[in-house]
Amino acid sequence: QVQVVESGGGLVQPGGSLRLSCTASGTISSFFAMGWYRQAPGKQRELVAINIVGGSTNYADSVKGRFTTSRDNAKGTVHLQMNSLKPEDTAVYYCNVVEAGSYHHYWGQGTQVTVSS
Numbered sequence: 001q002v003q004v005v006e007s008g009g010g011l012v013q014p015g016g017s018l019r020l021s022c023t024a025s026g027t028i029s030s031f032f033a034m035g036w037y038r039q040a041p042g043k044q045r046e047l048v049a050i051n052i053v054g055g056s057t058n059y060a061d062s063v064k065g066r067f068t069t070s071r072d073n074a075k076g077t078v079h080l081q082m083n084s085l086k087p088e089d090t091a092v093y094y095c096n097v098v099e100a101g102s103y104h105h106y107w108g109q110g111t112q113v114t115v116s117s
């Protein structure tokens with residue numbers, strides 16, 4: 001069982017920045033991928049960014065050039081740096097970890113990001 005915990009959400013004005021963090025129990029080598037999803041009110045959960053461990057990172061078109069992921073392998077932590085935030089980025093952001101071998105998905109509890117003036 002992988003435990004996934006997010007932090008770093010909050011309220012920010014349009015154009016501002018936030019950094020989300022996600023810590024997963026276990027070692028990076030036991031993960032196939034780590035990424036971020038978000039769900040806005042009344043909408044389906046959507047992919048924001050996903051990093052294949054040892055491979056590439058893919059971003060949703062809506063966040064390309066504004067959001068960046070980074071990973072601290074020693075700590076089992078992945079970050080989502082969000083710049084130039086827009087009101088439409090308002091959502092609950094979830095960290096997702098895919099376990100290597102089983103490809104089982106583990107989710108964090110979510111962290112609220114609100115972009116509003």
